[in-house]
Amino acid sequence: MGFSELTRLFRLLYSKGIKAVLLTGGEPLLREDFKEIVGELKRYSFKIFLETNGDFFFKYKRLISDNIDELAMPVDFPDRSYRNQGNLKAVLRALDYFKRDKRPMIRIGTVATQENIKALSEIGELLKKYPVDIWKIYQFIPQNLNAVRNRHLLEVAQEDFDEATERLKKDFSKFFKVVVYKRKEMNKAYFFINPDGTVFMPVDDGDVFQEERIGNIFEEDIFDRWGKLVSKKNYTGNIKSTFSR
Numbered sequence: 001m002g003f004s005e006l007t008r009l010f011r012l013l014y015s016k017g018i019k020a021v022l023l024t025g026g027e028p029l030l031r032e033d034f035k036e037i038v039g040e041l042k043r044y045s046f047k048i049f050l051e052t053n054g055d056f057f058f059k060y061k062r063l064i065s066d067n068i069d070e071l072a073m074p075v076d077f078p079d080r081s082y083r084n085q086g087n088l089k090a091v092l093r094a095l096d097y098f099k100r101d102k103r104p105m106i107r108i109g110t111v112a113t114q115e116n117i118k119a120l121s122e123i124g125e126l127l128k129k130y131p132v133d134i135w136k137i138y139q140f141i142p143q144n145l146n147a148v149r150n151r152h153l154l155e156v157a158q159e160d161f162d163e164a165t166e167r168l169k170k171d172f173s174k175f176f177k178v179v180v181y182k183r184k185e186m187n188k189a190y191f192f193i194n195p196d197g198t199v200f201m202p203v204d205d206g207d208v209f210q211e212e213r214i215g216n217i218f219e220e221d222i223f224d225r226w227g228k229l230v231s232k233k234n235y236t237g238n239i240k241s242t243f244s245r
Contacts, residue, residue, distance in 0.1 A: 095130035189234035
């Protein structure tokens with residue numbers, strides 16, 4: 001979606017009473033017009049939430065410090081990342097930067113898998129050293145082709161997930177808010193707009209998660225259509241757990 005289409009989109013969202021916008025991806029910091037996008041969002045007084053892998057944080061560190069209301073970054077393991085060899089180091093450098101500078105609310109996200117379930121406490125101990133407000137732990141879901149193919153290697157039994165996350169809440173809630181996001185709570189819980197304007201939300205059929213296309217953001221009845229499909233309980237829970245301390 002080009003910048004002119006984004007300005008049209010932001011006007012539409014503002015006219016519908018939207019108060020906050022989440023910039024996610026892919027990787028939003030790869031956009032050359034990221035500074036202009038933030039400026040346009042500020043023009044409408046939106047609260048801005050940014051999800052980034054942290055690799056390009058220092059290119060926009062001052063812009064993020066001055067304008068972003070909540071910054072979300074991933075931590076998969078205490079010593080490595082699912083993303084690339086230097087990703088964890090990049091995230092920790094960004095967190096270290098906010099020890100010295102004013103900062104937005106900071107949310108760290110971790111997807112619990114068979115590979116890291118026994119290392120979650122180590123991740124918590126690592127995060128204690130940094131200015132973190134929310135640690136959001138997601139239950140693994142088979143949401144894309146690669147995840148479905150490898151689910152037998154990644155999916156954690158419900159009992160093991162519940163036991164691990166209850167222990168984490170007990171051990172770390174005094175340092176930051178620990179939010180546990182279970183699979184059943186993700187079903188029909190949010191509304192995403194793709195770069196081509198397609199609106200979709202995740203739908204769980206009990207086996208895999210799929211992105212259900214609702215329509216295009218510029219269609220007149222798109223908000224009404226989404227309102228009839230969304231799980232209001234899951235949507236409200238997602239908003240509260242993601243955007244509040």
